[in-house]
Amino acid sequence: MCETDHLDSSGVSRRDMLALLGAAGASLAVAPVLTADPAMAAASDLALDPATQPADPVNYEPPANLAVDSQAKDAAIAWIDRNSEGIVGLNDRIWEFAEPSLAEWNSSWAEAQYLKANGFTIEWGAGGMPTAFVATFSNGTGKPVIGFSGEYDALPGLSQEKGNPRHSPLVYNHDPYAPTYGFGHGCGHNALGAAAAGAAAATAAAMRARNLDGTIKFFGSTAEEQLVGKSVAVKAGVYRGLDAFVDWHPSSGNSTSWGSSNAMYSYSFHFLGTDGHGGAPLATRATQDAVSAMSMLTEYLRESHQAHTARVHYAIRQTGQAPNVFPTLSSIWYFAREGSPTRAKILMDRIVRCAEAAAMATGTRMQHRMMAGVWNTLGNKRGAELMHANMTQIGAPTFSAADHGFGRELQRSNGAEETGFSEKISPLTPPAAVFMGGGSTDVADISWQVPTISMGTAHQPAGTKNHSWHHTATAAAHSGHVATVIAAKYLAATTVDLLTQPTVVAEMKEEFHRRTSKIKWKSLLPDNYELPLYEPPKWFLERTGQKWPPRGVKWPPRRVVSTETAPDLGPALPPQNLPPLE
Structure with missing residues (x-):
């Protein structure tokens, strides 16, 4: 069994006991359970340095001075303001495409072309997946190296007219026996990719304008909804060499944290x-x-x-x-x-x-x-503190009266309290002392390679579900545009601080090494793992300069075909003279 390095021979240190006794609702069984499971222990606050990284859930106050005013940050935010129409346009194009996981031909191409137009070089086929790419911009020494995450896959059955608070699928497939709805961005990945691309382009522009050293790597990631793209790419080494990774996801609030996931x-x-x-x-x-x-x-x-x-x-x-x-x-x-x-x-x-x-x-x-x-996500407290400071410095999104009216109608349709969209930055608080489970993400595998920061913005109103037509309705509406643009600002501002504050990056790395010092990450994908691929259209292969199939992939794949015979029921029954069956 792997143990955390602050445990004494009795199993639980004095600090652990004091922290658990002071945590609201915490059980004395928490520490033994966590330390018995190294992955959960590494992601918990028990892994933090008690001297420099206190995690008191009651009296914790995030540092207020991490977000530094700078001309480079001002330049990045000003760039987003000037180019917001382009970011929103990319958002809406990907929303219109609404392509499924591993087949985001138009969506990935649009995202890559946007970055190429803003000075990035593009490499296609990351990790052997045709719609995955890496876009790179470098200036000066090229250090530090900061990663961005872009996603663009939609979900089945969640097609919905944008801006319509009543369920009305945009794509309705008529079948009198079994009607179906088309794909829709019910998780907001069109916004996720557009905001991240806008932030990456804004940061690159600020680096050129203020002559900042560093490299921005934007990872266009396929099939997040199937949790395939990033885990495959991590196993292939695509994310090596990063100093920090910045991520976001559409949400119902404006917040960040260093909590874990399933x-x-x-x-x-x-x-x-x-x-x-x-x-x-x-x-x-x-x-x-x-x-x-x-x-x-x-x-x-x-x-x-x-x-x-x-x-x-x-x-x-x-x-x-x-x-x-x-x-x-x-x-x-x-x-x-x-x-x-x-x-x-x-x-x-x-x-x-x-x-x-x-x-x-x-x-x-x-x-x-x-x-x-x-894997479960490995949070980074110092990174979350930096992001929260920038979110507070920039301020919460401001929605129009029409936006709030739309949000309240969505909430009404779902039977939720009618409050509209959130216009506040949620307080930064330590994760719950007892992990309660929840969703999963393939960003988690990245978080075990490099210190990772995640945040969310109010892209949908509280009380509506993620992976729902409600979210699809907001993803290309004006309210979704507001959340997307503010997300780009949070990402860019935090990244400028990572480029200009080596001390903060060093603190993030120290925390990362402390969390991972007693556990070794290994991909959950076996060496004989078969990529679940679809054959790209000819035009996509020609545009991206790829060949089919990717190296190491057998195509066409082995077919799954029944060769079974009927079971033995014993001696045959007397023949019956019956009419043919229909």
């Missing part, structure tokens, strides 16, 4: 069976029954096999298309989230056993494949 495993399961007819179902290996049985079995895990930090959720991706046709192939896709990779793997292993049991019970054959695996 680690996650993503697996797809395929059940293979035999043909059958709804009117004569005997002797059929029913794959639809298999996915139904698996989903039922995994629901039973919730009672006795899931801690408060755990999350299990799934989507049946392929099964029967007509009541009188038994599908020979049915597929179901699972996420298993927990506070650390070890705990997430235990949970996913239980899900695999449920799949095996479902296959055994239905007489089908099961295949499963790992689609993604990410």
Whole structure:
């Protein structure tokens, strides 16, 4: 077992005990649990230096002097003001494209072209993924090296008219048996990528104008919604050589923190069976029954096999298309989230056993494949303090009366309190003493390579859900534009401070090394991991100068095809003279 370096031989130091006793709602069991799990311990405040990094959840006050006024910062913010239409235009173009994970052909091209026009060089195919790229701008000595994150994938079923507070899908696919909605930016990745690109371009402009040393690396990342892009690129070494990494995500508030997230495993399961007819179902290996049985079995895990930090959720991706046709192939896709990779793997292993049991019970054959695996996030307290200082210095976004009216209508449609959009900077507070679980991100794998700062802006009104049509509605509306532009300012201002304050960068690195000194990061992706790729259109390959397939990728991929035979039901029954079935 790996231990944190401030534990004494008794297991818990005096400082740990005092901190836990003083934490509101904390349990004395917290420290032993955390130190028994190195990944959770490294991400907790127990890993901070007690002398220089106090984390008192009651009396903590963030430093007020980290954000430094400078001509370079003023130049970056002024650049964003002058070029806000271009940032908003990029935001809206990506929103219109609304492309799925791993197939963001137009979206990634638009983002890369924007950066190229602002002085960045572009390298395509990062980590072997066609829509991933690295854009680089360097000046002077080229040090320090600061990374930005850009995402641009949309979500299925979340198409929605922009600025419409009532559910009205922009893309509605008519089918009298099963109508569907198109893809939509219900997570705001169009804004995420546009604001980050605008901030990167603004910082580069300030570096040229004020002759600042440094390098900006912008990582265009595919498939965040499937938690594939960054974890694959990290394993391939794409993020090596950075001094700090700056990230943001659309949110319902204006805030930053150094809290953690859940680690996650993503697996797809395929059940293979035999043909059958709804009117004569005997002797059929029913794959639809298999996915139904698996989903039922995994629901039973919730009672006795899931801690408060755990999350299990799934989507049946392929099964029967007509009541009188038994599908020979049915597929179901699972996420298993927990506070650390070890705990997430235990949970996913239980899900695999449920799949095996479902296959055994239905007489089908099961295949499963790992689609993604990410760590829990490693926060950085000093980095969060720097970001919070800049957010406070710049101020909160200001929304118009029409924006607030739109926000209140969205809240009304969701049954939430009608408050409109947030116009305040949330206080910076230490993470909860007891980690309660939640979402996951592939930014987490980056955070174990380099000190990482994350923040969010009020891109949607409180009380509306992320991954919803409500968020799609705001993502290209005026309110979304306001949040996107202010996010670009927060990112650029913080990055200028990273370029001009080596002491702060050194403190971030010291904290990072302290957190990671007793644990070694290793990618959760196995060496034989198969990239879940789609073949790019010819025009995309020609524009980006890529060849297909990428090195090390076999194409076309191995097909998943049933070769099962009907089960033995014993001696045949007497023949029946019945009319043909339809």
